[in-house]
Amino acid sequence: MSLIRKGLVAVLLVVVLLAVLGVLFGADALFARALRSGGEAALGAPVDFEDAGLSLFAGSADVRGFRGGTETHPLLGFANARFDVGVGAALAGRTEIETARIDGLRIHLVVDEEGRLSWDPGPPPPQAEKEPDAPAPAPDAEPLPPPAERDLMQIAREYWERYETYQGYYDEYGGFLGGGDDDEDPEEAVRERVRWPGKPDAVAAAQREAAAEAEARGRLWIGEAAIEDFAWITRDARSGEPLLPALASCSLRMLRIGTPPDGGTEPAELSGDATLETGGALSFAWQGSRDGTPNGLRLSATSLPIRELLPLAGKSFPFDVSEGLLAVATEDLRFASDHLSGSVRLELSGAQLAARADSPDVLGVDAGEFCQLLNVALGNQPVAFVLRLGGTPAAPEFEIENQTDIGDMLGGAIQAEAERRAREFVDEQKAELEQKVDEQKAELEQKAEEKKEELKQEATKRIGNLIGGGLKKD
Amino acid sequence: MLTLLRTLAKAITGKVDALEFALGIFFGVLLGLLPVGEVDPGTGLLGLNTLWLAVLFVFLVLKASIPMAVLTAALVKLLAILFLDAAAFHFGQAALPDGLAVSLAGAVPGLQLHTFWGFGTAVLGLLLAVAFFVAVYPLMKKRLPLWRERFGKTRLAKALGNFFVFKLIGRLIG
Numbered sequence: 001m002s003l004i005r006k007g008l009v010a011v012l013l014v015v016v017l018l019a020v021l022g023v024l025f026g027a028d029a030l031f032a033r034a035l036r037s038g039g040e041a042a043l044g045a046p047v048d049f050e051d052a053g054l055s056l057f058a059g060s061a062d063v064r065g066f067r068g069g070t071e072t073h074p075l076l077g078f079a080n081a082r083f084d085v086g087v088g089a090a091l092a093g094r095t096e097i098e099t100a101r102i103d104g105l106r107i108h109l110v111v112d113e114e115g116r117l118s119w120d121p122g123p124p125p126p127q128a129e130k131e132p133d134a135p136a137p138a139p140d141a142e143p144l145p146p147p148a149e150r151d152l153m154q155i156a157r158e159y160w161e162r163y164e165t166y167q168g169y170y171d172e173y174g175g176f177l178g179g180g181d182d183d184e185d186p187e188e189a190v191r192e193r194v195r196w197p198g199k200p201d202a203v204a205a206a207q208r209e210a211a212a213e214a215e216a217r218g219r220l221w222i223g224e225a226a227i228e229d230f231a232w233i234t235r236d237a238r239s240g241e242p243l244l245p246a247l248a249s250c251s252l253r254m255l256r257i258g259t260p261p262d263g264g265t266e267p268a269e270l271s272g273d274a275t276l277e278t279g280g281a282l283s284f285a286w287q288g289s290r291d292g293t294p295n296g297l298r299l300s301a302t303s304l305p306i307r308e309l310l311p312l313a314g315k316s317f318p319f320d321v322s323e324g325l326l327a328v329a330t331e332d333l334r335f336a337s338d339h340l341s342g343s344v345r346l347e348l349s350g351a352q353l354a355a356r357a358d359s360p361d362v363l364g365v366d367a368g369e370f371c372q373l374l375n376v377a378l379g380n381q382p383v384a385f386v387l388r389l390g391g392t393p394a395a396p397e398f399e400i401e402n403q404t405d406i407g408d409m410l411g412g413a414i415q416a417e418a419e420r421r422a423r424e425f426v427d428e429q430k431a432e433l434e435q436k437v438d439e440q441k442a443e444l445e446q447k448a449e450e451k452k453e454e455l456k457q458e459a460t461k462r463i464g465n466l467i468g469g470g471l472k473k474d
Numbered sequence: 475m476l477t478l479l480r481t482l483a484k485a486i487t488g489k490v491d492a493l494e495f496a497l498g499i500f501f502g503v504l505l506g507l508l509p510v511g512e513v514d515p516g517t518g519l520l521g522l523n524t525l526w527l528a529v530l531f532v533f534l535v536l537k538a539s540i541p542m543a544v545l546t547a548a549l550v551k552l553l554a555i556l557f558l559d560a561a562a563f564h565f566g567q568a569a570l571p572d573g574l575a576v577s578l579a580g581a582v583p584g585l586q587l588h589t590f591w592g593f594g595t596a597v598l599g600l601l602l603a604v605a606f607f608v609a610v611y612p613l614m615k616k617r618l619p620l621w622r623e624r625f626g627k628t629r630l631a632k633a634l635g636n637f638f639v640f641k642l643i644g645r646l647i648g
Binding site for chain 1: 509515559560573575579589
């Protein structure tokens with residue numbers, strides 16, 4: 001091999017070596033840049049962090065002091081995060097996170113004065129096209145109240161319906177978690193860079209199909225992840241109150257999330273435990289099936305303060321509720337797209353209900369009367385319902401099995417009310433009788449007094465006559 | 475120009491044989507005509523046409539005249555800019571079957587053969603390269619000894635051989 005040929009090969013090797021060294025030593029900077037641009041694209045908001053590092057040899061990445069959003073409108077942040085990533089998979093275009101740990105995750109959820117969530121990208125422009133196959137709203141669906149009067153569930157419902165209607169627009173220009181396609185049209189970029197671009201339509205169609213298949217299979221895998229010291233920071237600007245009960249502690253765990261690299265069928269798992277600052281506790285475990293069997297959900301919540309849940313769903317409930325505690329527990333809850341089974345137990349204690357103008361009658365009882373009776377019953381004992389679920393998640397069916405029998409409970413309440421009213425009646429009658437007795441007594445006493453006076457006068461008169469007769473004889 | 479003269483001088487004075495000379499032209503045509511960058515975004519290797527890189531690798535491994543290839547590639551690139559690229563593109567549009575294109579896109583997308591320009595330049599480049607090789611190699615093989623004999627005796631050959639630039643290049647090339 002001639003010298004010039006050896007030289008060319010050497011130059012090629014040096015270039016490759018420099019490129020490898022550049023990637024190795026510039027990995028942190030490259031990662032930081034990718035994290036910033038990717039984070040901003042994903043959140044649709046500025047992203048900042050104190051430090052970000054990537055080790056290609058170890059296949060790990062660290063991020064410290066991450067903040068998404070602005071100072072005045074923060075969206076989320078965390079103190080530390082560490083990811084162990086499969087390098088081979090990354091080179092193949094897949095993201096495989098073998099283990100991950102995030103400490104101090106904070107999610108900010110704010111509803112402004114107009115009832116708009118801080119994560120809302122806003123409504124689409126008038127010219128945005130609706131999805132042709134967007135599901136029509138259910139005919140019996142309750143219309144939503146004006147935006148400024150909605151609770152969090154109603155806000156979420158409106159967002160979801162809007163997203164389904166304009167999915168194409170949000171996918172292109174950024175959805176509820178930001179994102180969206182890049183502004184640059186890839187075809188346009190190719191035309192500028194390549195002098196003679198173009199390929200058969202059949203190739204373009206096949207590539208689109210392959211990309212769609214890859215997208216459907218998923219490119220993300222999380223083997224094991226833990227989130228420690230999680231908290232949400234919520235505020236309803238309309239009331240100045242939090243939207244959700246404040247968490248005293250919360251940890252979340254994830255197992256086998258995403259597309260398994262080995263085609264495994266072990267279920268995905270997401271679980272968490274939390275305690276509330278007010279003393280309640282929350283625990284859940286979701287199991288996502290990969291073998292065709294229904295998914296599972298275990299949820300247990302105790303001593304949830306109803307007052308703090310009102311911003312979440314208070315306006316979705318047909319009665320005004322105040323005070324009291326709520327406990328929720330699921331039993332063998334299973335669901336799939338065409339299956340829903342299991343039961344949910346709800347227990348209310350110490351709650352007070354009040355009817356609204358639009359509150360429905362219950363069991364043929366007027367709403368106001370029902371609330372009055374229920375409040376009496378709730379004052380005596382907790383009320384528990386078990387909802388036996390059926391149907392499908394999209395069209396759920398349920399039967400209420402009363403652990404506290406509604407008939408008994410209302411019957412007892414009615415009996416108590418009758419006794420109360422009878423007691424009131426008796427008391428009222430008693431007072432009247434006592435008054436009458438007093439009046440008659442006073443009348444009799446007066447008559448007696450008058451008689452006494454009369455007799456006294458009669459006696460005086462007779463004594464006078466007797467004394468007068470004796471003097472005449474003398 | 476100096477490179478051409480030097481190559482010619484080396485060929486004539488016996489330092490480059492006919493095959494090396496013809497192979498230089500062969501690879502020069504291919505390297506000059508094939509697009510260097512990827513035509514279909516995201517399918518190449520680091521943004522480059524894998525077929526061009528493969529041809530470059532084979533060219534470096536084989537004993538082909540590098541100066542001749544560089545010179546030919548430059549010349550062909552000029553012609554490509556003028557009209558060969560357009561001709562190759564239109565040829566690709568007319569000749570590339572959908573089925574073959576889909577197969578190539580699935581199996582070897584990096585080669586860019588599933589694009590009109592990539593396919594057209596590959597086919598046209600190969601035809602031109604083979605044509606030049608077939609034309610040049612027998613001619614050089616037949617004529618080179620005679621030219622060497624005649625040219626080696628001329629003052630020009632001696633002058634070229636003694637010119638310090640050529641001496642320097644001659645030492646580098648070995």
